Structure formats: structure tokens, C-alpha cells
Amino acid sequence: MPSFDTRKIGEIHRQLHTHLPSDPALRVKALESLVVEKGLVTQESIDNWIELYSERIGPKRGAEVVARAWSDPDFHARLIADAGQAVKDFGYEGHATEHLKAVENTPDTHNLVVCTLCSCYPFSLLGMSPIWYRSSAYRARAVKEPRKVLAEFGVTLPEDVTVRVWDSTAELRYLVVPERPKGTEGWSPEQLAAIVTRDSMIGTMRDLPPEPA
Amino acid sequence: MDGPQDLGGKESFGAIEVDSPAYREDWERRQWALSKLVAPPGLTIDWFRHALETMPPGVYLSVPYFQKWNANDMALAIDAGFYTMDECLSGHASEKGKPPDTLSVDDCEDLQRRMNRSFATVIEEPPEFQVGDTIRTDPRPRPGHTRLPAYARGATGRVIAHHGAHLYPEAGAKGDHIAHHLYTVEFCASDLWSDCEASDDKICLDLWEPYLASA
Structure with missing residues (x-):
């Protein structure tokens, strides 16, 4: 569950900023591969959401x-x-x-x-x-x-x-x-x-x- | 909180890129999809927005929009114990999960349609203000996830609509479901800005009752 703690989430943001690569494309790739490996979503679902917003909405x-x-x-x-x-x-x-x-x-x-x-x-x-x-x-x-x-x-x-x-x-x-x-x-x-x-x-x-x- | 998100009236940002597209890079689309399709348990919209406000201000003001969402998705999930910092930095799961069913474009459209969530709710307390009332907003900075922008603090305006009670963001950002009456308040430009462009111009904000006092 979320902590709902302003200081804690701010500290996590600072750590991420220090340690993540500067290229946002690499950051998004890391998040995508992580959530796909965890079994939270498939790459095809991501593709289909993108298609929804380029073709229909x-x-x-x-x-x-x-x-x-x-x-x-x-x-x-x-x-x-x-x-x-x-x-x-x-x-x-x-x-x-x-x-x-x-x-x-x-x-x-x-x-x-x-x-x-x-x-x-x-x-x-x-x-x-x-x-x-x-x-x-x-x-x-x-x-x-x-x-x-x-x-x-x-x-x-x-x-x-x-x-x-x-x-x-x-x-x-x-x-x-x-x-x-x-x-x-x-x-x-x-x-x-x-x-x-x-x-x-x-x-x-x-x-x-x-x-x- | 007085964070970098509170941009109304801030100076020196320069010209608007009026011809900019919705996305410049492919990763922006993928991050939009990731944010909509994956969220840690217990996430509220107010905690999501408040977490963005806690980014280092210099970063908040300088990186592309969806880069902020990427960092925020990671931060929220780490905070909730849903992913670890190491997993986010490596891009690999410590334990692999079974792939879920793929959502088709039609499934995504159904999901999108179900996002028309209502924030209205019924509370016992009657509204303190009516349409036509003159109010004054709280002059003080408010802690946490306030939706009273700094530029509209301590300002006199007129209630032009009452929307019943809506969930209150300052509570939602703490995981609490508390509602207060919500109003649209109209301010004259000259009451907000000493150097306004035209005194008859109006700025309208949707403000909850705890931000308001009779004037």
C-alpha cells in the first residue's frame, strides 16, 4: 500500500533522479521490461493502448x-x-x-x-x-x-x-x-x-x- | 504545498511552442500507456499528483512531461513496496510473473470508457455558500496536496456554480475518502494581478469549501 508520506516519496524521487540513466527512452524501456517480466501487462496490450489513442480517440x-x-x-x-x-x-x-x-x-x-x-x-x-x-x-x-x-x-x-x-x-x-x-x-x-x-x-x-x- | 507544480502566473518561461505535437518521441506514447495500464494497489489520483509535486523542483521544471510520469510511476511503486529500487534501476524483475491476457484494442477502449469515474458524493453538511456569494480564499500556503493555486490565495471572488460535494484532494493524497462542497469561483483579472491585461477578464477556478470564507 502507498505510504501517503510526502517526505518519503520525495526522497525516492531524489534517489531515482540520481541513479537512473539520463536518457528518458532508456528509463521507459526499463520500466516496460520490468512490468512485463513481473506479469503485470503484455507488450501487445501497450501497443493496443497506443493504437486506441492514435486511431480511435x-x-x-x-x-x-x-x-x-x-x-x-x-x-x-x-x-x-x-x-x-x-x-x-x-x-x-x-x-x-x-x-x-x-x-x-x-x-x-x-x-x-x-x-x-x-x-x-x-x-x-x-x-x-x-x-x-x-x-x-x-x-x-x-x-x-x-x-x-x-x-x-x-x-x-x-x-x-x-x-x-x-x-x-x-x-x-x-x-x-x-x-x-x-x-x-x-x-x-x-x-x-x-x-x-x-x-x-x-x-x-x-x-x-x-x-x- | 508550495511545489514546482504551482505554475500559474510564474514568469520567464518564454514563448509557447504553439505547433508542438502530442508526442515527440515514441517512448512518450509507451509511457502514457504504461501509466494507464499498470498501477500499484491503493493508488489514488490525488496521491499520484501529489507524488509528482515532490520531484526535485529543478527536475520537474526541466524534463519532458512523460519523463516525469515515468519517474513518478517508479517512485509510487517503490513507495508501495510493489517494485524495488533495484528492479527499477535494472529494468528486470527479481521474480518473474505469469504473463496476463493481452488487452485487445477493443478491451482498451472498454477500459478507457470505464475511466469516467465520478468524484461526486453526498454529505450531510449543507453548503456554506450559494451562487452569487462573495468569498475570500485562504491567504496561507496549504500543506500537502492542495488545489488552491498560489496566485488565487487571499483573493476575493464570486461563486458562480455549486457542484455538490466532491472528494477532497488534500484527503485523497493521504488515502482518506472525505468530501467537501465544490464551487466554481470567478475572479476578476484585476483582483488577481496588479498588472492585468484587461480588468474585465475573468479567471474561474473550481475550489472546495475549506479554501473559502465569506467576504
């Missing part, structure tokens, strides 16, 4: 959810009321989506999601997070200078647009619902989903182009 799921919210007023209402429940329509519930909250961009509000304390992310809906989302720079700056951060992503916000930054400090996870672009009237949900990007659902993109990226 990714931002296309979130894009489908957003496209349906744009197309179906009843689903939109349910997504805003309880997004964790609403994504179960698609079977997209999973890692970190039980307490999902959808936050909508409007002409005068822009939403931006960060996790300053770790790197919380709605994996089951957006797949693995980009490296920048997990970086110290993004975690440090998004809450203090969101407009400068957005500018680095090519988003210039007018002064009359309010930024709302959501710092994921508990088990709630946030999904930004971008504004539906003009010129997409009459599009099918599939056509709409094709223009919704991962970054628009994190909030580092604002205006979606009315044609597939």
Missing part, C-alpha cells in the same frame, strides 16, 4: 459533439446542462469526462482552458493533449496574460471581448464550444465536424474558417 470526437450542438437545439441544451451525460449519446465518455462542462464562446466572450497545477484534459473527447498544453509556459501564462498567449496562437481579441479562463483545479473538465461560422447554414453535422479543430475546443483558436482545414 482524438479531437474528431469533440468535433462531432460540437457539430451536433450547433445542429440540434435539444442536444445543445443537454450539452450545456450536463456535458458529461450528453457525450454518452456518442459513447464518448471515458477518461476525465464524467464532470465535463461545456463553455460557449459568444460574440463578446472568449473561453480558454488551462490546468495550472498539473495538466488535466478531457482525454476521452480530445485525445492526448498537445505538448504546449502540458508545458510550463502555457500553464504559467494562460491565467495571467491570456491575450498575449492567444496572440501567439494568432488570435487577436478586440478589447470589448471578455476572456474567461477556466483553470481545471478539480475534477471538472472543460470543453470550449466555438461559435458556428457564418456561411455554414444548411451544412450536415459531418461537414460541420470537419471544420472544428482541437485548439478551438481548448480555446487557443477562435474563428473557424467556413471550409474544412
Whole structure:
């Protein structure tokens, strides 16, 4: 069982840092061979988990959810009321989506999601997070200078647009619902989903182009 | 605790690598899979996160993300007596185990779907705050696995949502299952940063009742 002892685990971390090889590829290889030899997991299971996250789970799921919210007023209402429940329509519930909250961009509000304390992310809906989302720079700056951060992503916000930054400090996870672009009237949900990007659902993109990226 | 993880508002990290991918190296994917598929008995999400916070600060701030997870997986397992330090350093088990069944991609997908764990629970105590209330956060550093970031200490904000009671991370990191009422609190940028970009901008955090007092 875990010790739940802060000093003890910190000391183990220091020892590991001193004695492990510096190359992280070697460290991961050591852990993988250890757990496989112990009979805790097979290499094929590891391969299959990787395949799951490269082939099936990714931002296309979130894009489908957003496209349906744009197309179906009843689903939109349910997504805003309880997004964790609403994504179960698609079977997209999973890692970190039980307490999902959808936050909508409007002409005068822009939403931006960060996790300053770790790197919380709605994996089951957006797949693995980009490296920048997990970086110290993004975690440090998004809450203090969101407009400068957005500018680095090519988003210039007018002064009359309010930024709302959501710092994921508990088990709630946030999904930004971008504004539906003009010129997409009459599009099918599939056509709409094709223009919704991962970054628009994190909030580092604002205006979606009315044609597939 | 005032560890290296508490990054909100810290300076001098420079530009964001806006075009960075989800992974740069193959070992990053394999570590992600290892962390999701193997865990020592008794592990809680809060103890996992707290253990990361105890890494040497210079290391925490300088190594790739999944290198931290690799070290943390080893540290947690050594702490729990699940692996030994020697096993981690050598990459070999002192006693070999029988290989388990392989999880197919469909099995992995089922496992992933079952990770939609609820942290909500029912407690007897009524909530102390209501939507619309003005609150002030604890001004002091809190020991252990706090989820009140330093930048939001001693700050005045407004409750915009009550989520019922959720499991409390400071307890979870000690192996205890205790819940407190959880709220979303909205802060004006100008109440958190003297040099904020736009005073009407808002920062919203999910905070447990023990972090809050009436203002």
C-alpha cells in the first residue's frame, strides 16, 4: 500500500533522479521490461493502448459533439446542462469526462482552458493533449496574460471581448464550444465536424474558417 | 504545498511552442500507456499528483512531461513496496510473473470508457455558500496536496456554480475518502494581478469549501 508520506516519496524521487540513466527512452524501456517480466501487462496490450489513442480517440470526437450542438437545439441544451451525460449519446465518455462542462464562446466572450497545477484534459473527447498544453509556459501564462498567449496562437481579441479562463483545479473538465461560422447554414453535422479543430475546443483558436482545414 | 507544480502566473518561461505535437518521441506514447495500464494497489489520483509535486523542483521544471510520469510511476511503486529500487534501476524483475491476457484494442477502449469515474458524493453538511456569494480564499500556503493555486490565495471572488460535494484532494493524497462542497469561483483579472491585461477578464477556478470564507 502507498505510504501517503510526502517526505518519503520525495526522497525516492531524489534517489531515482540520481541513479537512473539520463536518457528518458532508456528509463521507459526499463520500466516496460520490468512490468512485463513481473506479469503485470503484455507488450501487445501497450501497443493496443497506443493504437486506441492514435486511431480511435482524438479531437474528431469533440468535433462531432460540437457539430451536433450547433445542429440540434435539444442536444445543445443537454450539452450545456450536463456535458458529461450528453457525450454518452456518442459513447464518448471515458477518461476525465464524467464532470465535463461545456463553455460557449459568444460574440463578446472568449473561453480558454488551462490546468495550472498539473495538466488535466478531457482525454476521452480530445485525445492526448498537445505538448504546449502540458508545458510550463502555457500553464504559467494562460491565467495571467491570456491575450498575449492567444496572440501567439494568432488570435487577436478586440478589447470589448471578455476572456474567461477556466483553470481545471478539480475534477471538472472543460470543453470550449466555438461559435458556428457564418456561411455554414444548411451544412450536415459531418461537414460541420470537419471544420472544428482541437485548439478551438481548448480555446487557443477562435474563428473557424467556413471550409474544412 | 508550495511545489514546482504551482505554475500559474510564474514568469520567464518564454514563448509557447504553439505547433508542438502530442508526442515527440515514441517512448512518450509507451509511457502514457504504461501509466494507464499498470498501477500499484491503493493508488489514488490525488496521491499520484501529489507524488509528482515532490520531484526535485529543478527536475520537474526541466524534463519532458512523460519523463516525469515515468519517474513518478517508479517512485509510487517503490513507495508501495510493489517494485524495488533495484528492479527499477535494472529494468528486470527479481521474480518473474505469469504473463496476463493481452488487452485487445477493443478491451482498451472498454477500459478507457470505464475511466469516467465520478468524484461526486453526498454529505450531510449543507453548503456554506450559494451562487452569487462573495468569498475570500485562504491567504496561507496549504500543506500537502492542495488545489488552491498560489496566485488565487487571499483573493476575493464570486461563486458562480455549486457542484455538490466532491472528494477532497488534500484527503485523497493521504488515502482518506472525505468530501467537501465544490464551487466554481470567478475572479476578476484585476483582483488577481496588479498588472492585468484587461480588468474585465475573468479567471474561474473550481475550489472546495475549506479554501473559502465569506467576504
